Amino acid sequence: xxxxxxxxxxxxxxxxxxxxxxxxxxxxxxxxxxxxxxxxxxxxxxxxxxxxxxxxxxxxxxxxxxxxxxxxxxxxxxxxxxxxxxxxxxxxxxxxxxxxxxxxxxxxxxxxxxxxxxxxxxxxxxxxxxxxxxxxxxxxxxxxxxxxxxxxxxxxxxxxxxxxxxxxxxxxxxxxxxxxxxxxxxxxxxxxxxxxxxxxxxxxxxxxxxxxxxxxxxxxxxxxxxxxxxxxxxxxxxxxxxxxxxxxxxxxxxxxxxxxxxxxxxxxxxxxxxxxxxxxxxxxxxxxxxxxxxxxxxxxxxxxxxxxxxxxxxxxxxxxxxxxxxxxxxxxxxxxxxxxxxxxxxxxxxxxxxxxxxxxxxxxxxxxxxxxxxxxxxx
Amino acid sequence: xxxxxxxxxxxxxxxxxxxxxxxxxxxxxxxxxxxxxxxxxxxxxxxxxxxxxxxxxxxxxxxxxxxxxxxxxxxxxxxxxxxxxxxxxxxxxxxxxxxxxxxxxxxxxxxxxxxxxxxxxxxxxxxxxxxxxxxxxxxxxxxxxxxxxxxxxxxxxxxxxxxxxxxxxxxxxxxxxxxxxxxxxxxxxxxxxxxxxxxxxxxxxxxxxxxxxxxxxxxxxxxxxxxxxxxxxxxxxxxxxxxxxxxxxxxxxxxxxxxxxxxxxxxxxxxxxxxxxxxxxxxxxxxxxxxxxxxxxxxxxxxxxxxxxxxxxxxxxxxxxxxxxxxxxxxxxxxxxxxxxxxxxxxxxxxxxxxxxxxxxxxxxxxxxxxxxxxxxxx
Numbered sequence: 057x058x059x060x061x062x063x064x065x066x067x068x069x070x071x072x073x074x075x076x077x078x079x080x081x082x083x084x085x086x087x088x089x090x091x092x093x094x095x096x097x098x099x100x101x102x103x104x105x106x107x108x109x110x111x112x113x114x115x116x117x118x119x120x121x122x123x124x125x126x127x128x129x130x131x132x133x134x135x136x137x138x139x140x141x142x143x144x145x146x147x148x149x150x151x152x153x154x155x156x157x158x159x160x161x162x163x164x165x166x167x168x169x170x171x172x173x174x175x176x177x178x179x180x181x182x183x184x185x186x187x188x189x190x191x192x193x194x195x196x197x198x199x200x201x202x203x204x205x206x207x208x209x210x211x212x213x214x215x216x217x218x219x220x221x222x223x224x225x226x227x228x229x230x231x232x233x234x235x236x237x238x239x240x241x242x243x244x245x246x247x248x249x250x251x252x253x254x255x256x257x258x259x260x261x262x263x264x265x266x267x268x269x270x271x272x273x274x275x276x277x278x279x280x281x282x283x284x285x286x287x288x289x290x291x292x293x294x295x296x297x298x299x300x301x302x303x304x305x306x307x308x309x310x311x312x313x314x315x316x317x318x319x320x321x322x323x324x325x326x327x328x329x330x331x332x333x334x335x336x337x338x339x340x341x342x343x344x345x346x347x348x349x350x351x352x353x354x355x356x357x358x359x360x361x362x363x364x365x366x367x368x369x370x371x372x373x374x375x376x377x378x379x380x381x382x383x384x385x386x387x388x389x390x391x392x393x394x395x396x397x398x399x400x401x402x403x404x405x406x407x408x409x410x411x412x413x414x415x416x417x418x419x420x421x422x423x424x425x426x427x428x429x430x431x432x433x434x435x
Numbered sequence: 436x437x438x439x440x441x442x443x444x445x446x447x448x449x450x451x452x453x454x455x456x457x458x459x460x461x462x463x464x465x466x467x468x469x470x471x472x473x474x475x476x477x478x479x480x481x482x483x484x485x486x487x488x489x490x491x492x493x494x495x496x497x498x499x500x501x502x503x504x505x506x507x508x509x510x511x512x513x514x515x516x517x518x519x520x521x522x523x524x525x526x527x528x529x530x531x532x533x534x535x536x537x538x539x540x541x542x543x544x545x546x547x548x549x550x551x552x553x554x555x556x557x558x559x560x561x562x563x564x565x566x567x568x569x570x571x572x573x574x575x576x577x578x579x580x581x582x583x584x585x586x587x588x589x590x591x592x593x594x595x596x597x598x599x600x601x602x603x604x605x606x607x608x609x610x611x612x613x614x615x616x617x618x619x620x621x622x623x624x625x626x627x628x629x630x631x632x633x634x635x636x637x638x639x640x641x642x643x644x645x646x647x648x649x650x651x652x653x654x655x656x657x658x659x660x661x662x663x664x665x666x667x668x669x670x671x672x673x674x675x676x677x678x679x680x681x682x683x684x685x686x687x688x689x690x691x692x693x694x695x696x697x698x699x700x701x702x703x704x705x706x707x708x709x710x711x712x713x714x715x716x717x718x719x720x721x722x723x724x725x726x727x728x729x730x731x732x733x734x735x736x737x738x739x740x741x742x743x744x745x746x747x748x749x750x751x752x753x754x755x756x757x758x759x760x761x762x763x764x765x766x767x768x769x770x771x772x773x774x775x776x777x778x779x780x781x782x783x784x785x786x787x788x789x790x791x792x793x794x795x796x797x798x799x800x801x802x803x804x805x806x807x808x809x810x811x812x813x814x
Contacts, residue, residue: 110713143738146710309737331525334489335749348737356733358688358724359522362749368741370714 065189069151078116080132088192090166101211102158104429112154121414132412153185159210170195180213212400217390220248222374234258234301241268258299296324303342310350322360336361344369407435444568448530457495459511467571469545480590481537483808491533500793511791532564538589549574559592591779596769599627601753613637613680620647637678675703682721689729701739715740723748786814
């Protein structure tokens, strides 16, 4: 297998320049040699997740994007969005890698037993630089896929599945008994819905459009609230009363949605209280912000008493909290249910070079529900 | 002593009416008889704290206030502030008591040993209805004041002292090593400053006016940042770098101050980081909102990474968390340092009837720094 492997491979880089541009470019680099416990994976499928976009493209105003050159010399360039100067300053002049997860074939393996056992296998990988053709990783970063599972099927084995599992586990660990989830028609949202149905956890799905509500209902969702409906607050309050969902995971981050959710939680908590005290209910209400689909400030109206928390939620600190043993158990479950509970769907499969084309950049940077891009660097 | 006690006493009530008014009125009621473990306290000093105002006066637009009658027939009336309809609905038609803490003389005592031991003593009391002349309470609600301590000196023995102690204890329990405090020139703020100086805890005081900064500096404060200064963010970031203060207690609640504090914490945390990742620093940053001096929404810009929490902080849940033994220890310390570390200052001493006069209501409802009202129901 090693014999087929070329000497060099392409790697995608995101670069902020000191004259106010973000560039995407390809770098040709030698295919690395693995150390004892390392393998080299030919990456065949790697998704563009919202969590990749922060490094890859978020600072750019993609409406100004243009692409020049072709093949390995392709280059994308867009102006920076205004107001980001201080935030991007540390990365000026440094070409950054991106791509947090993917899958492919192990084409080289170090001398260690664990590495040798993976040679020729299809593995899923978690890393920060998978938008490339060949990537050297430690065997611990690899999840061997079950026989018959393709790289495309295994491309999203970590971020979304572990996030969905992490939400349910966070709910249990913190003593809540049901979950509210926003942007619920996303790939992750549909996955969480399947997981909750399978595990018997009540889930309130919040969407913005009637067709998203229909989609989730067709997949068995019991509670779906459309935030564009005039009676959204009543719908949501009733669903919270029915389920006791006092923990919410919000992918939007900005605007008033989080505050509205906390307000509905408080209304549900006070349902049977004749005369609430000045500090509201004793029911603890938790909002986790795990994404920034809406980049505007979070606006919190504080009309939901004095028993609440708003926190950022990220996968990596969650996995650190539960520890390596539990993480391995969760990963094993993902591998076993990769084509059912944890299946992902992609609207577009593109090459590394495609990922630098202005119209395609404009497409994936939108993070629109139902549009999910998969890069296949081996195309 | 029982012989001097009249048969009835006045009690202040706050009433929301169904035609859109908040009224303050006085009710004449029999002086109660104590049960075995109860005492009756003649209330001689009870402060108007921000935490009392929620029930007492917050729903009213005090610019519309007017007072009629005199003596026990005095009545205050103001229109409700607009937009509060659903929030005040549960209390319409119910005359509510107020007054969370105070001090006075035990004039009647039940047959129990603990009750009898308090007869004739000056005690501080924690309760929810102390804006009255005589109040029956359980002996457990009483803190006997040390010999020579007056009711006026003991009037604020709970809310501010235990809140200041609670902030320092919360800092320690959660692994932080210094504190940021807003509205720092308040009675509570000056108390927290004395407590931190005494206990060797670094404190960053945030104020809005130069004279408040001078006041705190004259009391030994080392770090004072004025949020009205153009270089406030630089001042605060430098103070956080110097102290490692990653927990803040914010009395204002509304607006952008909390978000600015979290942003400065993140800047300090990233000081020595050459290239921060897309999720910011790993330093956990905590903002506690414990008041609502600014009733506008909390606006959070989320430019401080993904390791943070924003929570409501209240005294009662804190005391429940540390438990009754620790609470007693803290109360003992308050009694011992009531005229030093935990001394309170009042700008105005008023009678129960005064508390219903429109100009005085307008005064105390402002919650202005340096203006602190004490009700003496025995006047």
